[in-house]
Structure formats: C-alpha cells, structure tokens
Amino acid sequence: MNFGRLSMSQLDSLACKISNLSQLRQFHAQLIQNSLHHHSQWASLLISQCTRLRAPPPYTRLIFDSTPRPDIHVFISMLKYYSNLGSAHFNQVVTLYQKLQCCDLRIGTFVYPVLIKSAGSKGIEFHAHVLKLGLASDPYIRNAIMGLYAKYGPVENARDVFAEMHERTLADWNNMIFGYWNWGNKAEACRLFDMMPERNVVTWTAMVTGYARMKDLENARRYFDEIPEKNVVSWNAMLSAYAQNRFPEEALKLFDDMMNSRDQPNETTWAIVISACSSCGDCSLADSFVQKLNQKRIHLSYFAKTALLDMYAKRGSLQAARQVFDELGVSRNTVTWNAMISAYTRVGDLASARELFDKMLERDVVTWNSMISGYAQNGQSALAIDLFKDMITAADDPKPDEVTMVSVISACGHLGALDIGNWVISIVRKNHIKLSISGYNSLIFLYSKCGSMDDAKRTFQEMTTRDVVSYNTLIAGFAAHGHGMEAVKLLSKMKGEFVEPDRVTYIVILTACSHAGMLEEGWKVFESIKAPDADHYACVIDLLGRVGKLDEAKKIIDDMPKEPHAGVYGSLLNASRIHKRIDLGEFAASTLFELEPHNSGNYILLSNIYASAGRWDDVVRVRELMRKVGVKKATGWSWVEYKGKLHKFIVGDRSHERSDDVYRLLAELGRKMRNSGYMADKTCVLRDVEEEEKEEMVGTHSEKLAVCFALLVTDAEAVIRVVKNLRVCWDCHTAMKMISNLEGRKIILRDNNRFHCFSDGICSCGDYW
DNA sequence: ATAGGGTTAG
Numbered sequence A: 001m002n003f004g005r006l007s008m009s010q011l012d013s014l015a016c017k018i019s020n021l022s023q024l025r026q027f028h029a030q031l032i033q034n035s036l037h038h039h040s041q042w043a044s045l046l047i048s049q050c051t052r053l054r055a056p057p058p059y060t061r062l063i064f065d066s067t068p069r070p071d072i073h074v075f076i077s078m079l080k081y082y083s084n085l086g087s088a089h090f091n092q093v094v095t096l097y098q099k100l101q102c103c104d105l106r107i108g109t110f111v112y113p114v115l116i117k118s119a120g121s122k123g124i125e126f127h128a129h130v131l132k133l134g135l136a137s138d139p140y141i142r143n144a145i146m147g148l149y150a151k152y153g154p155v156e157n158a159r160d161v162f163a164e165m166h167e168r169t170l171a172d173w174n175n176m177i178f179g180y181w182n183w184g185n186k187a188e189a190c191r192l193f194d195m196m197p198e199r200n201v202v203t204w205t206a207m208v209t210g211y212a213r214m215k216d217l218e219n220a221r222r223y224f225d226e227i228p229e230k231n232v233v234s235w236n237a238m239l240s241a242y243a244q245n246r247f248p249e250e251a252l253k254l255f256d257d258m259m260n261s262r263d264q265p266n267e268t269t270w271a272i273v274i275s276a277c278s279s280c281g282d283c284s285l286a287d288s289f290v291q292k293l294n295q296k297r298i299h300l301s302y303f304a305k306t307a308l309l310d311m312y313a314k315r316g317s318l319q320a321a322r323q324v325f326d327e328l329g330v331s332r333n334t335v336t337w338n339a340m341i342s343a344y345t346r347v348g349d350l351a352s353a354r355e356l357f358d359k360m361l362e363r364d365v366v367t368w369n370s371m372i373s374g375y376a377q378n379g380q381s382a383l384a385i386d387l388f389k390d391m392i393t394a395a396d397d398p399k400p401d402e403v404t405m406v407s408v409i410s411a412c413g414h415l416g417a418l419d420i421g422n423w424v425i426s427i428v429r430k431n432h433i434k435l436s437i438s439g440y441n442s443l444i445f446l447y448s449k450c451g452s453m454d455d456a457k458r459t460f461q462e463m464t465t466r467d468v469v470s471y472n473t474l475i476a477g478f479a480a481h482g483h484g485m486e487a488v489k490l491l492s493k494m495k496g497e498f499v500e501p502d503r504v505t506y507i508v509i510l511t512a513c514s515h516a517g518m519l520e521e522g523w524k525v526f527e528s529i530k531a532p533d534a535d536h537y538a539c540v541i542d543l544l545g546r547v548g549k550l551d552e553a554k555k556i557i558d559d560m561p562k563e564p565h566a567g568v569y570g571s572l573l574n575a576s577r578i579h580k581r582i583d584l585g586e587f588a589a590s591t592l593f594e595l596e597p598h599n600s601g602n603y604i605l606l607s608n609i610y611a612s613a614g615r616w617d618d619v620v621r622v623r624e625l626m627r628k629v630g631v632k633k634a635t636g637w638s639w640v641e642y643k644g645k646l647h648k649f650i651v652g653d654r655s656h657e658r659s660d661d662v663y664r665l666l667a668e669l670g671r672k673m674r675n676s677g678y679m680a681d682k683t684c685v686l687r688d689v690e691e692e693e694k695e696e697m698v699g700t701h702s703e704k705l706a707v708c709f710a711l712l713v714t715d716a717e718a719v720i721r722v723v724k725n726l727r728v729c730w731d732c733h734t735a736m737k738m739i740s741n742l743e744g745r746k747i748i749l750r751d752n753n754r755f756h757c758f759s760d761g762i763c764s765c766g767d768y769w
Numbered sequence B: 001a002t003a004g005g006g007t008t009a010g
Helices: A010-018 A019-032 A040-052 A057-065 A072-085 A087-102 A110-120 A119-130 A141-151 A156-164 A170-182 A186-195 A202-215 A215-228 A233-246 A247-261 A268-279 A284-296 A302-315 A318-331 A336-345 A350-359 A367-378 A380-394 A402-415 A417-430 A438-451 A453-462 A470-481 A484-496 A503-515 A519-530 A534-546 A550-559 A568-577 A582-595 A600-612 A616-629 A659-675 A691-697 A702-713 A730-743
Strands: A637-642 A645-650 A719-724 A746-750 A755-759
Touching: A019 A040, A040 A057, A040 A072, A057 A072, A072 A087, A072 A110, A087 A110, A087 A119, A087 A519, A110 A119, A110 A141, A110 A702, A119 A141, A141 A156, A141 A170, A141 A730, A156 A170, A156 A600, A170 A186, A170 A202, A186 A202, A202 A215, A215 A233, A233 A268, A247 A268, A268 A284, A268 A302, A284 A302, A302 A318, A302 A336, A318 A336, A336 A350, A336 A367, A350 A367, A367 A380, A367 A402, A380 A402, A380 A417, A402 A417, A402 A438, A417 A438, A417 A637, A438 A453, A438 A470, A453 A470, A470 A484, A470 A503, A484 A503, A484 A519, A503 A519, A503 A534, A519 A534, A534 A568, A550 A568, A568 A582, A568 A600, A582 A600, A600 A616, A637 A702, A645 A702, A659 A702, A659 A730, A702 A719, A702 A730, A702 A746, A730 A755
Parallel strands: A719 A746
Antiparallel strands: A637 A645, A637 A719, A746 A755
C-alpha cells in the first residue's frame, strides 16, 4: 500500500482499525518507509493509538522522541497518554511541560486541563502555577482543578472552587456531585442533584455509582431507571453496581435487558459481565460468552482479557490465567500484572507472585497492595510488614493509600504487634490518609488483638458510621477476652442501629458466650438464627461442651439437619479434652481422622486426653498412628514484640542473642513447676518415645521460650504479649497458667485463632478447669 | 460517569 497516495482522513480511518500492538508497529513501519513519520500529524495519530492500545511507555516515548519538531497536538496526545497510565508518571509530565515551554509554541489554555489531569494526584502542584499565570478563571482549567480536588481531596477545596464560580457548566455540577460521593457525602450530593438547573446522562450515572458505592442498590436502580437517555456507560455503571455488591445474577439479568436495548456492549461491558460470571461461580456461562465472542470474531480488548484472567484465577485454573497473561504479551499493563500477582497470592503461591512483583518495572499502589495483602492473607504478616517498609523507603514508588494501611494494620493485629501498629498509625497521620469504615475496622482489630480493649472501644465509638464488620470485629475482641455480656449487648445495639447481623456476627457472639460460660444467652442466640449453618453448630457444640453438657452436644450433632463438618467434631473433641470424656473424645477423633487425616491437631488433642487420664499406652499408640499416617506436628514459632522489633523463637533454635538466658530461665521455671505439682514426671513413663518428641509432649513449646524472653526484658510491665503461629495446646496452656501464677503477672498470648489472657493462673479463653 | 488491590470468626 502506498501511504503517500492516501488522504489524511483515509489514513485516519485506517489507524482506527488497528486492533493490537503488532498491527500498530506495522503501521508505524510503513509510515517510516514512506518517510511520513517526521510529521507531527502522524506522530500524534500514532500516540493516540498507543493510548487506546495501552502501548508500553518506551515505545510511545520513541515515537515522540523521533518527531523532530513536535507541534502542540503531539504534546497533547503525549500528555493524554500519560494521563491514561495513571499518576505514576508525574516526572515525565513535568519534563514534557518544561520541554513544551522551551519549544516556543503558542500554548493555548487548553493545554492546562490536560496537563493537570495527566499529573494525577500531583496535579495540585499545577494549581499554584495556573493561578500565577492568571488563568484560574478559565472555565476548563477550573473544571480540571475542581475535578482534581474532588478526586484526591480535600473535597472542601473543590467546594470552594465550585462556590467561587460565576457561571457553572453542567460539567462543573457533575464534577462536584462526583466529589461529594467520592468522599462519602451523600446528603450534599443529593442536594446538588436536586437543585441543579439541568442534568445529563453523566449526572444520573454519577448518582447510580454513588449509591452503588454505599451499597444502596435500590436507590442506584431507581436513579438508573429514571435516566431519560441511557448510554453504554450508564448500563455499565449499573451492571458494575450489581457485580461489585455480589448480585451477579441481577447483573446478568440486566445484561439481557441491555442486549435488547439500542445500546450495545463495549469492552468495559464485557469486562464487567465476565467478572460477574466469575463471582457467581458460573464459569460455564463465562465460557459460553467467550465462545460467542469468538464466533462473532469480536476481539476482546486487554481490558476484558484482564477480567478473563481474573475469572480463571478465581476459578482456580491458574494455568488458564497464566495463558491469558502470556498471550497479552506487550499489551500487558500494570493492571494485568497486578491481576496475575493476585491470582498467585489467591492460591497461596507467594513465590511466583513475588517473582512477578520483582520483575515489574512500573509498580503502582495496587501492585504493592496486592503483594502486601498477599502476604497478609497467607499468614505471612511479618513479610507483609517488611514489604511495607520497603514501600515507604523506596523513593520512586507510590505513596501508600488506605488499602495499604488496612492490610498492614491488620497484619500488625495478627502479630499482636502494637508498637509497630502505632508506628503504622503515625504514618497514616503523616500522609493524611483518610480512613474509611474499613480503615477504622482494621484499627479495632489491631487494638483487640493487642489486648487494648479500651482503645478498640474508643475507636468504635469515634466512628460516625459503622458496618457489620465493625460490630463483628469488636464483638470478636470481647469474645477473645471473655467479656460475654458486652458482646451480647453489642448485638442488641447493632439491631437498634439497623445493622443487620450476618453469619459471622452469630459466630463471634456464640464464641463470646461460650468463652464466658453463658449457656442460656448463647442458646437463645442460637435459636434466633434463621438458617444456622455448620459453623454455627460448631459454636453451639463448643458452648454446650465447655460447660460440660457433652451428651446434649452429641445429641445435637446426631440430629443436625445438615452434614456436620470437621469443625463440629473438633468442638466435641476439645470439649471431651476439657471434661476428660474419653468415650466421646475417641468418637470425635475417629471421625476427624477420616475427615481430615493430615490435621496434626486432632491427634495431639486425643493424645492429650489419654495423657490426662494417665493412659500412656494409648498416648504412645496415637503417636505411632501419627507416624504411620505421616503427620507431623508443624514446628511452631512464637514471637514477642519488644521495642518495635519482633523476637522470634523456635524450639531447638538458639540463634537469638538472649537464648542462653532464655533457656536458663526456662529450666528454672520448669523446676518450680515440677515442685508445685505440675508435670507429674510423665517423662519416665514414656520410655519408648524419642527424646525430642518426649520434650515436645511434656510441653517445651516455642511460646514458653517467648514468654521467658518477655519475662527477662520487661521487668515491671504488667502485660507481656506473646504470639504463636499454632493452636495453643493443652500442655502449654497449663504451663502458661503456671507461669502467670508463679510470676504474679498477666500474660497475653495469641495463637492463630484465639486470644489467651493468663492472670493468676486463670485463662480468659474459656478453658476454666 | 464504567475494569485491578483492603477489614471480621472457627
């Protein structure tokens, strides 16, 4: 094809048909062949295609740099390109602007809105510049500045700019409404909507999105239905409202309506629909969509392909996800990489996730958040915190946002690391990160896990709006500390404030009752649950079991309408251990050995039941069974947070600098414990057991090492925090009570799912025997 | 104005 003979508009329509990057490269090569690439008009055409196709920055930059005398349009398209990439490219935007100033071009005011938008959150820095140039009254520039404040806050500044306007365009009103929704101010958004002189699709769509974010789907739908002239975006907004709030069926129903309307789906629609399929678990439906698209030869954009990747990842087909990722090749963008990283973290493949993370050149906040939360959700809280430290020390990398903080604060909570948690909170303040409900929820979690219930309560009270998670988290805190009455009070409080309890609420309430021995209240709550599931049964078995009503518990299991799961038998086994019911313990354990043969905890519990009855032959038998099945008790580690550092202990590992002192104190405590009657010298009975195992069976656990360390370093402190990665087992539990009694101090210990506060030989967890 | 990342229990 001879490019020289084609007219501008012909070439323009040719360019629009380019559907992937290799086609773009071919097109580019042909321009070079025809020596057309020096012309600004071609450069700006190419760069706008780069924006559309998400070409990588080096390639786009190459086009720009090989244009000898770029005109204003080239600059504009380059700025728009960066604007599309997000705020991570602020430095390039600044360089571009400086170059533009040197080029002796006539800069029209229309450059500034693009400039401001392309700078993302840092566009604020242009605000002063624009004021200095005396351009602040330009309606387009004002609109851009207001949009900036609406998006990145403070929303009050947006309001001020809006208030100063003499004439307001429809776009100004829309921007302001978006701003109010963005900062959770529903009342103001509605007020503006009602008083504005005219409205368009954008206005209505902003209302739909706003309500959808507040999870108020009824109002979202009401506004959607009222839209006089819908377009693709408004359909997409409503579709995404359903999809994001876990109503995928509704989304698909609406999608049918859309297919029957005059608006046809675009790339974003496909992305939303595919992700709706994946969240309702109907992957075959998604497959049929993909098939239909292939038949119709509709090329999925990188945008929809990312959704497809995500769908495969959620379905657990990691290979399929990876295939999409590899197919995308150069048109992968940060979003694609991020989706692949979270695909790996979702299945717990942290190494592969980290490999991608390290390979990435342009990481945005989401990249960091995906990796940090990946660690946090896979029980690697310490690694999550380490990575967060890397994030804030790395110069070029993005600033943490609220999502980062939620993950990190929660990780601190899981570790019981209050000092580090407080340091994280100081970063929240320093960076002026506004906490939403989730942010406050993570604070409640942190304080509860660290034993600061007063701070947890205070945080809860400071919140203006609370969701069901806020209540659940605080109730869980009360449950862990044995404050049953406060938990039950919160249940009625939330009902009074029209927050609907969910299944987790009932789990934590029942746990609270059971830890506090509140049989009657707990039973009443259980009976009020409309459709109790197996988890709720597990809790109620625990409740009955702990107060000794084991036969009643067994009867409930027999009469369960649903199939009992391992948790139900686990509760029974634990109760049998507490009340030394060998018969029921054996029954529960034998079922559990079938249900989850590789869970070492069940074997240990049964072995402990036998040990407490002095049936040492049976103890040895269980140990042999474990060996036969090939189950090993996982090596546990415990840590203490001291002066902002985590001190980690593993049995047999003496790498800690105070190890000698720790072991000396441990031996001394062991002597005292033996003298006071604990550990009636089981060692001599267990002749056939190997030395290492023997030690473990009589309770040399990592948490004891950690407690000894804490006793050494914190002489006057009343509270010692020890955290452990495993369930605290029977021997250790008793030992902790002894230590707290001997030392006359309160010891707080966390295992991976419970909180133990030992004081005067009593533990708050409900094991009162 | 519409895609990707976050909080709670056992």
